[in-house]
Amino acid sequence: MFRIYPKILTILACISMALMAIGQYAIWFHAPEEMTMGLVQKIFYFHLPLAWWSFVAFFGVCAASVMVLWTGREQWDVLAGVLAEIGVLFSGLALVTGSLWGRAAWNTWWTWDPRLSTTLVMWFVYAGYLVLRSADVGGTKGAKVRAVLGIVAFLDVPLVFLSARLWRSIHPAVLASKGGGLEPEMWTAVWINVLAWGAMFGTLVLARYHGAGLKRRVEAALIGIQEKTLQ
Amino acid sequence: MNYLFIANVCIWLGVGGYVLFLARQHSVLERRVRQLEIIDGNE
Amino acid sequence: MIASSLAIARKDLRLAFAGGQGPVQAVLLGLLLVFIFSLSAAPGEHFSAQQAMAIFWLCSSFGVVLIFSLLFRFEEENDTATALLLSPLPVQGLWLGKTLAGLILLLLCQVFFFPAALVFLGLDPGDNLSGLVLMVLAVDVGLCVLGGLIGAMGQGQGAKDALLTIIVFPLQVPLLLGGIRIGVGLMQGTAMAGVSDWFGLVLAFDAVFAGAALFLFPHVFRGE
Numbered sequence: 001m002f003r004i005y006p007k008i009l010t011i012l013a014c015i016s017m018a019l020m021a022i023g024q025y026a027i028w029f030h031a032p033e034e035m036t037m038g039l040v041q042k043i044f045y046f047h048l049p050l051a052w053w054s055f056v057a058f059f060g061v062c063a064a065s066v067m068v069l070w071t072g073r074e075q076w077d078v079l080a081g082v083l084a085e086i087g088v089l090f091s092g093l094a095l096v097t098g099s100l101w102g103r104a105a106w107n108t109w110w111t112w113d114p115r116l117s118t119t120l121v122m123w124f125v126y127a128g129y130l131v132l133r134s135a136d137v138g139g140t141k142g143a144k145v146r147a148v149l150g151i152v153a154f155l156d157v158p159l160v161f162l163s164a165r166l167w168r169s170i171h172p173a174v175l176a177s178k179g180g181g182l183e184p185e186m187w188t189a190v191w192i193n194v195l196a197w198g199a200m201f202g203t204l205v206l207a208r209y210h211g212a213g214l215k216r217r218v219e220a221a222l223i224g225i226q227e228k229t230l231q
Numbered sequence: 232m233n234y235l236f237i238a239n240v241c242i243w244l245g246v247g248g249y250v251l252f253l254a255r256q257h258s259v260l261e262r263r264v265r266q267l268e269i270i271d272g273n274e
Numbered sequence: 275m276i277a278s279s280l281a282i283a284r285k286d287l288r289l290a291f292a293g294g295q296g297p298v299q300a301v302l303l304g305l306l307l308v309f310i311f312s313l314s315a316a317p318g319e320h321f322s323a324q325q326a327m328a329i330f331w332l333c334s335s336f337g338v339v340l341i342f343s344l345l346f347r348f349e350e351e352n353d354t355a356t357a358l359l360l361s362p363l364p365v366q367g368l369w370l371g372k373t374l375a376g377l378i379l380l381l382l383c384q385v386f387f388f389p390a391a392l393v394f395l396g397l398d399p400g401d402n403l404s405g406l407v408l409m410v411l412a413v414d415v416g417l418c419v420l421g422g423l424i425g426a427m428g429q430g431q432g433a434k435d436a437l438l439t440i441i442v443f444p445l446q447v448p449l450l451l452g453g454i455r456i457g458v459g460l461m462q463g464t465a466m467a468g469v470s471d472w473f474g475l476v477l478a479f480d481a482v483f484a485g486a487a488l489f490l491f492p493h494v495f496r497g498e
């Protein structure tokens with residue numbers, strides 16, 4: 001059940017590399033330089049896909065957690081852990097790039113933008129989720145406990161976003177919204193990069209899931225040896 | 232411009248670092264699996 | 275289910291106060307936090323209403339973790355958790371009982387936190403005391419609903435307080451923001467209508483997580 005055919009992984013890795021290359025061309029050569037912010041606006045072409053796919057990952061954690069409670073099968077628990085890891089990585093990178101962009105464009109390291117604030121809170125939630133996973137909270141019913149956490153964590157997302165939006169509406173906006181409309185070439189670059197990072201996301205998920213499968217095989221073999229030794 | 236460069240570096244370090252972590256984990260695990268399967272087979 | 279939940283809540287409150295302990299740990303920690311934060315201002319310098327409310331809610335958040343850690347510790351001794359599961363009590367009733375007990379203990383803690391914030395942080399409650407009480411109740415319900423669910427996960431763990439804190443705190447963010455905003459608004463004379471958005475958000479949080487807890491608590495407490 002954990003055997004991910006190496007071919008699928010290889011093909012996906014090649015697709016993601018190709019799309020990344022096309023995406024890079026689109027960013028640096030196809031998309032024009034933005035009028036107000038200049039070259040530094042191009043951080044956006046990394047920042048947006050990273051943020052989007054991190055939210056896909058977090059939704060995936062919730063969906064996999066529901067499947068754990070519904071089917072009781074361990075692959076879903078493993079998948080939830082893998083998605084949480086990659087979600088934390090991607091959202092962390094989205095936060096770093098967002099912060100750098102804010103500093104470059106508006107001379108401030110942090111803006112209380114609702115989307116950025118939501119990403120920060122979700123980063124904390126899922127980083128905590130990963131720590132609790134590694135601390136093996138729940139003992140024998142660990143998988144179910146982790147699944148409940150995964151569901152509860154995602155239920156919080158819309159509430160966090162609404163609260164962040166309400167919070168900022170009280171203070172005058174530190175900066176204008178992320179710039180006016182984008183040129184068509186810019187939208188092309190955005191969509192290519194969203195696809196490229198999506199393929200990268202899929203590759204990382206499959207690769208990590210494969211690794212988790214290997215780890216379970218090792219543990220099963222160890223248990224097999226221990227039982228034989230005791231007999 | 233500097234910030235753009237730093238952002239790029241961060242992203243590729245982050246993703247690259249994770250890929251390296253995966254690769255290392257795989258090779259360690261593959262070696263362990265082979266060792267354990269040999270031991271298991273011998274007993 | 276209500277009757278059995280009240281019985282659980284009564285049992286837990288009796289146990290909590292039996293050893294003369296009660297929520298002493300939570301109260302002491304909260305008071306310490308207020309005092310330590312008050313050191314961040316120079317003598318004579320005032321805290322803003324927002325800063326004071328934020329510290330008040332931080333103390334309450336820490337209090338929630340300690341309170342529910344205490345409440346779920348009762349079932350760790352003598353395998354009483356199994357006894358409760360074998361009883362005709364619905365498992366959700368257990369969650370409701372724990373939440374009620376936690377709510378009462380938290381309100382008790384806040385009876386100490388609020389005057390401390392008044393004294394050390396210069397909190398000025400303004401005229402709308404009933405509005406403030408309503409706000410505190412609404413946010414506390416959310417804190418305890420979450421605490422009752424997450425608290426059950428830490429059963430049997432050694433460093434569970436520290437572990438659970440890192441997941442509970444970020445989840446509570448909408449509540450804490452709401453508590454701070456509504457508190458500041460009411461203390462500065464804003465009418466209830468002016469903070470109705472935030473009240474709506476807090477009540478939505480309470481409803482969403484109460485519903486989730488009713489559905490998910492059996493998986494956490496019962497496991498298989």
